[in-house]
Amino acid sequence: MAAGFQASRPFVPPFPPRSEKPRGSLSMILTLRRNPLEIWGKADFERPLAIGRSILGLRAAAHDPAAVRRVFLDNAPNYRKDELQLRILSPGLGSGLLTAEGESWRLQRRSLAPLFSPRQVAEFAPAMQRVAEATVERLEHRRDGAVTDVGELTSRTALEVLEQTLFSQGLGREPSEFQRAVTSYFDSFGRLDPLDLIGAPSFLPRLGRLRGRPALEFFNEAVDAIVESRKAQLDRGGEAPRDLLTLLLAAKDPETGLGMPEADIRANIVTFIMAGHETTANGLTWTLYLLSQSPEWRERAEAEADEAFDPLHPASLERCEVLRGVFEEALRLYPPAATLTRLAIADDEILKVRIPAGTVVAISPYVLHRRRGLWDNPDAFDPGRFIGERRERIDRFAYIPFGAGPRVCIGMAFAIQEAIIILANLLRSFRFELVEGHPVMPRQRVTLRPRAGMKMHAKKRRSSKIST
Ligand code: HEM
Incomplete structure (x- = not known):
């Protein structure tokens, strides 16, 4: 640990209660609807693998590095995205990269890879x-210490990043509408x-989903506008920019x-609009919440933002090991994609246990990242585990x-670079403090969001006038 920083007792941030006994079917349905994290x-936080039949059918929960490796890498062709996951994602995301399988997935992944090469990301x-x-400038125009919903702030910023990178002609709509x-x-x-x-047939209407229809209509109209605007540009003889749409069209x-x-x-x-901003904003x-509760790490992160980060030289990002460490630790404790699931196509064996064809294997980064025996003090906030030789x-x-494995997030390097740049800029100018009494608890709704939002005071540290 760097000199001058006094180690204090690590902060243990909130997580939902963990039941001691297995749940019955009704409790399971209610819990999954309320907050699947519960x-x-x-x-589950103590064992590497469990398999059993429940109302959800035959399911295995695999929370051991060797099991993860088996499903995602060594025997990846035997595991495909399962029906329940697709029912949630496909109405909005159709057959895009996140949900496609087989040849269609391969073509999409190969076509889009150049946009995420290390050079392009840099x-x-x-x-x-x-x-x-x-973003900093907008905050500076507000009253010092004004209450800010940090979830909204980060999601708007991440959307604007997409507008300036992958969607070079913009998204054509206000970030707040997205x-x-x-x-x-x-x-x-x-x-x-x-x-x-x-497992009721899909022709039976799901009432809760009717509420989501306007959102689907909005996405459709937004996509129409993005495609039309590109076509018009090409018709005018304009040059195609190097962005997502150009690669998709080519x-x-x-x-x-x-x-x-x-x-x-x-x-x-x-x-890419959805997967490309919501997860990063979440992280x-x-x-920002975890830093607000840990004065020691907040001070270290602020010091690094002030001294090591040079906005004029993005390569300075490599020196920002504390900022990277705190972000990675936040993704460990609150992984935005909290549960990943796959369907076994043929029989398999994981950790010497037979996995029959048709089993849905759930691998929850949330559980794996807090597994007893794999991590020291697993529920505590300790970014030091991601720094140096640890x-x-x-x-x-x-x-x-x-x-x-092959389906690892295509935007990983993009997201980490973006997160460090945004954090460095925010922390150079502001100190974020949780509004007193604001309740904080993670809730899984596709991604892991704070249940009541994240209301924080943005207090000015000093004015940052450095500009690219
Ligand atoms: C902190 C930020 C992010 C997190 C935690 C995250 C997490 C993940 C995870 C866990 C997967 C794998 C899903 C599975 O195996 O079922 C994934 C896939 C994906 N992510 Fe991310 N992601 C982040 C940022 C991004 C960004 C910035 C983009 C785009 C700009 C993006 C686009 C995608 C896409 C398209 C896939 C599907 C890849 C494939 O199946 O080939 N993600 N992400």
Whole structure:
């Protein structure tokens, strides 16, 4: 630990109660609807693997690095995205990269990979810096110490980053409209419906989802506007910018030579808007909260933002090991994608236990990241575990906020770079303090959001006048 920093007792941030006993069917349905995070009982945080039949069918819960490796990497072709997950994601995300399978997924992944190469991501740094500076400037115009919903602040900032990078002609709508639509989608389609849980046929209407229809209409109209605006630009003889839409339009199947179906192009626009901002914003929100509760780490993060981070030289990001550490620790404790699930196509064996075909294997980063025996003081906020040689001791398959294997998050490097730039800019100018008495508890609605939002005072530290 650097000199001058006094180690204090680590802060243990809030998490939902963990039941001692297995739940009955009714309790399971109610819990999944209220907050799927609460489904994990005490035993789940202690054991590597469990398999059993419940109202959800045959399910295994795998929370051990070797099991994670088996499902996501070594035998990945045997595991596909399961029906329940697709029922939540597909109405909005269609057959985009997150939900596609087989050849369609391969073509999409290959076509979009160039946008996420290390070189290309590094080239996005100045745009991310400009957006972060604009956020700071907006905050500076407010009364010192004004109450800010940090979830809203970070999600608007992350949307603006997308507008300046992947969607170079912008999103054509106000960020607040996207924020409202995403929240409404998560609160309707993202809430597990009892009919889905018992496997009722899809023609039976799910009432909760009707509320999400306007959000779907909004996404459709937004995509129309984005595609139309690009077509108009190309018709005028304009040059195609190097961005997501250009790559989607240029994608060709190597065997047939055919372009990507229009439905997949549209699906990927929504996929990248949703997957590309909500998760990063979530991680940033939890980071600012955790720092507000840990004076020692807040001071270290502020010192690094002041001294090590150079907004004019994005390469200085590599020096920001504290900022990276606090963000990674926030993703450990509150992984935005809290549960990943896969369906076993054929029989398999995991940790010497037979996994019959048709089993849904749930791997929850939330549980894995807090597994007894894998982590020291697993529920405590300790960014030091991601710094220096302690970081090297972490098993690659024990820490999976971005997933693992061929379907690992395509935006991982993008998200980490973006998060460090935004954090550095915010912490140089502001100290975020939780509004007294504001209740904080994670709730899973597709992503892991704070149940009552995150109301914080943004108190000015000093004016940052450095500009790119
Ligand atoms: C902190 C931020 C982020 C987190 C925690 C996160 C998490 C994840 C996880 C866990 C997966 C794997 C899902 C699975 O295996 O079922 C995933 C996939 C994906 N993510 Fe992210 N993500 C983040 C940021 C981003 C960003 C910034 C983008 C785009 C700009 C993005 C786009 C995607 C896409 C398109 C996939 C699907 C990849 C595939 O299946 O080939 N994500 N993400």
